[in-house]
Amino acid sequence: MAVVWVKLLRTAAIVAVLGLLYLLAIEKHAERDSLREAPVELTAACEEKLQAYALSAGEVYRSPYLHKTTGRVSDLSGYSEADVRAIQRGCNIVDDTQGQLAKQGARERWNATRFSRSTHTSCDHCHQNLGDKQDSAGNRIVGSNGLGASWVMADMYDRFTGLLLPYEMRQMQCFINSSNGFKPNAADDLLRDITAYSRFLSAALDLKMGHRYPEQGMEEIPASATLRRGDDYVRGAHLYREKCAACHGVQGFGTVVDGRVLYPALAGPESFSLDSRMHFGRVNTVMAGFICRNMPLGQEGSLENQDCRDIAYYISTLPRPAGDRQGPLVAAWQQLMMGVMPPLTRYAESLGRSGTPHAIP
Ligand code: HEC
Numbered sequence: 001m002a003v004v005w006v007k008l009l010r011t012a013a014i015v016a017v018l019g020l021l022y023l024l025a026i027e028k029h030a031e032r033d034s035l036r037e038a039p040v041e042l043t044a045a046c047e048e049k050l051q052a053y054a055l056s057a058g059e060v061y062r063s064p065y066l067h068k069t070t071g072r073v074s075d076l077s078g079y080s081e082a083d084v085r086a087i088q089r090g091c092n093i094v095d096d097t098q099g100q101l102a103k104q105g106a107r108e109r110w111n112a113t114r115f116s117r118s119t120h121t122s123c124d125h126c127h128q129n130l131g132d133k134q135d136s137a138g139n140r141i142v143g144s145n146g147l148g149a150s151w152v153m154a155d156m157y158d159r160f161t162g163l164l165l166p167y168e169m170r171q172m173q174c175f176i177n178s179s180n181g182f183k184p185n186a187a188d189d190l191l192r193d194i195t196a197y198s199r200f201l202s203a204a205l206d207l208k209m210g211h212r213y214p215e216q217g218m219e220e221i222p223a224s225a226t227l228r229r230g231d232d233y234v235r236g237a238h239l240y241r242e243k244c245a246a247c248h249g250v251q252g253f254g255t256v257v258d259g260r261v262l263y264p265a266l267a268g269p270e271s272f273s274l275d276s277r278m279h280f281g282r283v284n285t286v287m288a289g290f291i292c293r294n295m296p297l298g299q300e301g302s303l304e305n306q307d308c309r310d311i312a313y314y315i316s317t318l319p320r321p322a323g324d325r326q327g328p329l330v331a332a333w334q335q336l337m338m339g340v341m342p343p344l345t346r347y348a349e350s351l352g353r354s355g356t357p358h359a360i361p
């Protein structure tokens, strides 16, 4: 008799647990549905961008950019209300991945932070001007890592992983490594909305599927484009102190004021990982390209190629999280370095202060 009761109780316990999980799933489902239906409150930058590209629901879409740049008008099939909301959410995520500007916090960004260990990352930091960087005349900029130009590449050989990857998978790489986080599901609303936004950019900019445009990817600075005297750590460190430390911090840990990230970390636990495409195991061509194009903020273009290589080399030696391919030993080592190096550097600096400063070569 007792055996029967034990069996019954066990079954009841299992049913109860499954029932609770089911209720939880329904609850989450309802939350996602309500988010999908809710009107989207745009960040200021997205408001401006999407308005400039005349995003609205309707039968046809006409790109004002195309008209302005070529005088042509082209009628593309338009967007439903749901499409518009997806594009708007996608833009918000790119601008504010951490949900710092959202009224209801990270939830409004599909809780993108669950895929990011870094509390600093926003896609827009590296895919600048919301993945659509242009000069003052409205020309798209070579090697500016544009998201529209990336979307039209669809399946693309990815030199970082050595695989042919669709757009969603290339996004994932950035979640895993540039935000030192985790891989979102390929069907996650988060990726879908960023994809919807990127696709909209390609329509607004009149980019054709399968074409490679110059703004796709980051412009690189190979050694051949420098003075060919090698990457100089000491010179890089000096230049970093002089040109970058005021914003990104002496240790490269970034600047956070009142919980808002003003300047993102370039090193340390909040930074991109060793495998980030910005860093990629110390391949200094990519980060150097970014720096020369986009930094120091407000004085873009003021650095020489050699300067950017030297600074990128210096930054690449600072401690940061291990990437997803490097295994537990490297991860433990990097963790240790992130703890040990900052106080050591501070100590070394306090010694240096009394003597004459090094001359900048
Ligand atoms: C720390 C800088 C950084 C951050 C933050 C970042 N990315 Fe990237 N991303 C890169 C770099 C660098 C590349 C590689 C560019 C190249 O191939 O030359 C890249 C590549 C990509 C690509 C593939 C581009 C292509 O044409 O192959 C996609 C898609 C992408 N990122 C999406 C995102 C999304 C979405 C986010 C926000 C979650 C994000 N990135 C955050 C630096 C960054």
Ligand code: HEC
Pocket: 121, 122, 124, 125, 126, 128, 240, 243, 244, 245, 246, 247, 248, 262, 263, 264, 265, 266, 271, 272, 287, 290, 291, 295, 296, 297, 298, 311
């Ligand atoms: C006036 C402040 C300021 C200065 C000076 C500055 N930066 Fe930045 N940096 C920023 C901001 C803000 C961002 C985020 C992107 C944006 O808003 O343009 C950023 C982003 C970056 C990124 C993208 C990485 C990430 O983790 O998101 C790199 C790399 C970078 N800066 C390097 C440098 C280097 C190297 C220098 C010195 C040559 C420099 N910065 C000088 C403000 C600054």
